[in-house]
Amino acid sequence: MSSKQTYRVCFCFRRRFRLAASEAPPDVKQLFAEYSDNGVMDAEHLRRFMEDVQEQKDATVEEAQAVIDSLKHLSIFHRRGFNLEGFFKYLFADDNQPINSKLGVHHDMTGPLSHYFIYTGHNSYLTGNQLSSDCSDVPIINALHRGVRVIELDIWPNSAGDNVNVLHGRTLTTPVELIKCLRSIKENAFVASEYPLVITLEDHLTPDLQAKVAEMINETFGEILFAPGSECLKDFPSPEFLKKRVIISTKPPKEYLKAKDVKVQEGDLKKEKDEEAWGSEPNYSKNDKDDEDGEEDEDDEEDTQEQQNEAPEYRQLIAIHAGKGKGGMQDWLRVDPDKVRRLSLSEQELEKAIEDYGRDIVRFTQRNLLRVYPKGIRFDSSNYNPLIAWSHGAQMVAFNMQGYGRSLWVMHGMFRANGGCGYVKKPDILLKPNAYGEVFDPNASLPVKTTLRVTVYMGEGWYYDFRHTHFDTYSPPDFYARVGIAGVPADTIMKKTKTLEDNWIPNWDEVFEFPLRVPELALLRIEVHEYDMSEKDDFAGQTCLPVVELCKGIRAIPLHNRKGVKYNSVKLLMRFELV
Structure with a gap:
């Protein structure tokens, strides 16, 4: 009796998991009836369907016949075309994509860099969380293969003070040598896209190590490095002009304090975590303040004495100058007709700035670059809503590419556009005023388009x-x-x-x-x-x-x-x- 009962349970278990055959939805059956004759959809019928329903206005009979021929190997079609089952298979086929991959790069790529959303990574070298994961060139390579166009490297002296490592400072992350990251970037920079690659450096180095970094960068990238050598660009070049070029972006060097040892004890780390979590500011040195973007709230202009204490060869590498002025947000968002620059704001700074300066941010990003990065307490490498930044014109919305979740899915979605090249042209509403001379406000009451x-x-x-x-x-x-x-x-x-x-x-x-x-x-x-x-x-x-x-x-x-x-x-x- 027990063996019989066991047999019945197993039988029911197997039957519950049997796969039923998929059946075309009623709409599909109805469309097949409309665009076929006597149960057969030939090339001309399919062409009309492609034109009317799929809105492929330039579809030809030859293209329709090629579609039919491509599926004939399944041996379920009438010799003259699709039957219902064949039509259903065509609709579910891999080639019937929601985005036309044949378009490739189709946005105008001749505008200045500030006219594009750019696929941007944050702490691109981290394999996991922000506090204790490994630093490696592997996530950098993965990001480049996905089409990311901005790679961020935090650079610090090694323990001996004679070489340069990449790591997340004042944490327990294990370092990786800068030269290894640079070589991996060179080898993989243009695998997924031929459009320019930007390397943002968060610099915690002394002048002698800055000179060493300059030598590494020049030797690694050579002629593909775009380094105009001027103090600041008057206007940004276009992605088209910068094809297959590597660009360095960082804050121009000033007189740096001697770099401190980056190793910390767990007790110090816990104290720092607690301080960040409760919103108080850790006791950083002047050089290390605002580690998330490596910038200080100081004037961008350097006096002669400071310039004598820097590595000139390092300064000459910087094509996209970053920095904040001495004043507050209004000064940071000042538009200079004679030069362009990059401003970095945390997600919190951006959200606060939007309350009073929303249109100023949009106006700033019409000419300059705005980079937004995750707040410091995102220890788990999570991300934020990128639409807040994009809708105000921010080009470099920096994301933890290992921080899987809905925010990153949205980031992936944005950069499926324009052939997946990592540059998406911003809409005109963000690039110029409307008919009334007003700058776009994403929070305003707008009509349905x-x-x-x-x-x-x-x-x-x-x-x-x-x-x-x-x-x-x-x-x-x-x-x-x-x-x-x-x-x-x-x-x-x-x-x-x-x-x-x-x-x-x-x-x-x-x-x-x-x-x-x-x-x-x-x-x-x-x-x-x-x-x-x-x-x-x-x-x-x-x-x-x-x-x-x-x-x-x-x-x-x-x-x-x-x-x-x-x-x-x-x-x-x-x-x-x-x-």
């Missing part, structure tokens, strides 16, 4: 990419999708489908509409989760896509894991319309 209608049809692929007991030990998963917008405050929202129980191939077939006031800054956020009654819902995939680059019509949307790596099989079938 367009409405994005999103149909979430279905999903598939989890059965192949996950263990069959990953979501639930005894039954198929209960999936739901979250869809929404990351953008200016008035556009930001998330919505949710119903939860479908016990189904590896959820067929939601739900429509959502998103009125957009600033579609130029909007990103479509997509997540799938598996409902769990007793515990936290399980993560089942995500992606983020720039609205202005969405391909219209019915598209196959590949999903990614928490780290932004695309799954092999998991994807959604969705439709995008602007109404």
Whole structure:
């Protein structure tokens, strides 16, 4: 009796996990009926579908025939074209992408650097948290392969004081030699993009070590280094002009105090953590104040005596000068017609500045560069909402690329635009005043420009990419999708489908509409989760896509894991319309 009962349990267990065949949604069946004849969609039918529904206005019969031919190996098609099953497979195919990869780099790349959002890393050498992880060239290489165009290096004297290390100062992070990082940057700088690579140096060196750094940089990069040698650029060159060039950005050197030993005891570290967490300022030396961006609230101009104490060869390397003036925020945001520069603000400084100087920030970033970096208490390498900075024109929104989470997913989404080259042209609203001479204010009451209608049809692929007991030990998963917008405050929202129980191939077939006031800054956020009654819902995939680059019509949307790596099989079938 017991063996019989055991047999029944096992039989039910296996049957519950059997994969049902995916079936085309009703909309897809209806469209096939409209664009086919006697159950066959030939090349001309497909061309009309591509033109009318997919809004590929220049589609040709030859292109449509090539699509049909590319899927004939599946042996499920009529000899003259698609049957319904073939049409459904075409819609779910990898080539039916939500962003047209064939466009490549298609933004105007001839404007000054200040006219672009630039894919920017923060503490690019850290493998994990901000306090005790390893420093390595590996995360730098990974970032470059993803398309990151700004790499940050904190440079400090080694323990002997005769060489230069990269590490997060006054923490327990293990150092890596600067020369190793520079060589890895040289080897991987233009693997993912040929557009300029900026290295921001957070400098804690004495003049003799600055001279040593200058020698390393010159020997490593040679002719690809863009070093105009002037005190300050009058205008920034364009990404097109700077193709395959490396640019150094840091605060011009002054008379530095003797660098202190960077090793700290755990007791000192704990004290510093407590002080930062409660908002008090640690007792740093003048040279180390504001370690997160290496800048001091001092005037940018140096007197003759200070210039005699610096390494001139180091100064000549700096193409993008960074710094803050003696005054407060109003002085920091001063626009100089004779020179351009880079200003760095923490996420907290930016949020506070927006209250009184929002339009001044936008005006500043039309000509100058603004870098925003995570607040110091983000010890876990988490990130912040990048839209606050982007919507005020900040070009270098610096992120911990190992800080996986929704903020980084949005960052990934932004830089899927423009062929993934790491430079995205800012919209005109951030580059020039409106018809009334007013500078853009993302927090103002704005009219709706367009409405994005999103149909979430279905999903598939989890059965192949996950263990069959990953979501639930005894039954198929209960999936739901979250869809929404990351953008200016008035556009930001998330919505949710119903939860479908016990189904590896959820067929939601739900429509959502998103009125957009600033579609130029909007990103479509997509997540799938598996409902769990007793515990936290399980993560089942995500992606983020720039609205202005969405391909219209019915598209196959590949999903990614928490780290932004695309799954092999998991994807959604969705439709995008602007109404």
